[in-house]
Amino acid sequence: xxxxxxxxxxxxxxxxxxxxxxxxxxxxxxxxxxxxxxxxxxxxxxxxxxxxxxxxxxxxxxxxxxxxxxxxxxxxxxxxxxxxxxxxxxxxxxxxxxxxxxxxxxxxxxxxxxxxxxxxxxxxxxxxxxxxxxxxxxxxxxxxxxxxxxxxxxx
Amino acid sequence: xxxxxxxxxxxxxxxxxxxxxxxxxxxxxxxxxxxxxxxxxxxxxxxxxxxxxxxxxxxxxxxxxxxxxxxxxxxxxxxxxxxxxxxxxxxxxxxxxxxxxxxxx
Numbered sequence: 001x002x003x004x005x006x007x008x009x010x011x012x013x014x015x016x017x018x019x020x021x022x023x024x025x026x027x028x029x030x031x032x033x034x035x036x037x038x039x040x041x042x043x044x045x046x047x048x049x050x051x052x053x054x055x056x057x058x059x060x061x062x063x064x065x066x067x068x069x070x071x072x073x074x075x076x077x078x079x080x081x082x083x084x085x086x087x088x089x090x091x092x093x094x095x096x097x098x099x100x101x102x103x104x105x106x107x108x109x110x111x112x113x114x115x116x117x118x119x120x121x122x123x124x125x126x127x128x129x130x131x132x133x134x135x136x137x138x139x140x141x142x143x144x145x146x147x148x149x150x151x152x153x154x155x
Numbered sequence: 156x157x158x159x160x161x162x163x164x165x166x167x168x169x170x171x172x173x174x175x176x177x178x179x180x181x182x183x184x185x186x187x188x189x190x191x192x193x194x195x196x197x198x199x200x201x202x203x204x205x206x207x208x209x210x211x212x213x214x215x216x217x218x219x220x221x222x223x224x225x226x227x228x229x230x231x232x233x234x235x236x237x238x239x240x241x242x243x244x245x246x247x248x249x250x251x252x253x254x255x256x257x258x259x260x
Binding site: 066067068071095096098099102104110113115116118119149 | 207
C-alpha cells in the first residue's frame, strides 16, 4: 500500500516530538556507594559487620520520596549487660550518605526507632546496630522511589 | 515552634512505653536550587535529646535525609513518675523544647 500524505505527516510529526524529548536533568550532587561505605566505616571502624538481629521496615515501593516511614528494630533483651548502644541508618544515593544516628541504652526497654526519611532516588537503605559488646549488625533494604526528594527545584 | 508529644499519662512501673514526637521544621536540605539557580541554604534540625527526670534516655543526630517536620518514635521503661523533656537543636541557632509528664503507679 502506498504511503498517503496523511500517514507521512503523522510519522514526521511524531519523530519531531520524539527528537525534542531527551532533556537530561543533571544531578551532580549524589552520594555514591563508595561514600556509603566510607560513612559506614566511619561509624564501624574495622569491626566486622554481621547480618541478623536487626530489622529494617520500610516500604519497598514509595510514590513520594519526601516522606518515607521507616522503623528499625533490634532483637535485644535490653539489659545492662546486653543492649543496643546505637542505631545508624545510611542511604546509597541521596546527596549525602547519612540519614540518622540514634543513641539508646538499657533504659529503652525495647530497641526500636521510627522516623520518616527522604529518598532522592531508587536505592538501598542500610541500618546498622551497635551492641553493648561492640559488635555491629547490619541489614539492607531496597526501595523503589517514583518521585525523588532532596534536590528538586523550589517553586 | 509547635511540637506534638505523645507519651502515656499513666503507666505501671516497669512497663515499656512508646514516646512519639513530631515537631514543625522545614528541614531544608541545602541541596535544592531556586528556579534561577541559587542554592537554598541548609536549615535543618541536627540533634534531638530526650531526658527522663533529668537523665538522658534517647538522643538522635539528624541529617538532611530526615523528612520535613521530623517525627521520632522510641521506647523507654516507665520507672518513676516525673517529666520527660525534649529538646531539638538545629542550624542558625535553632532551639526548641517541650515536655510531658507521666504518673507511674
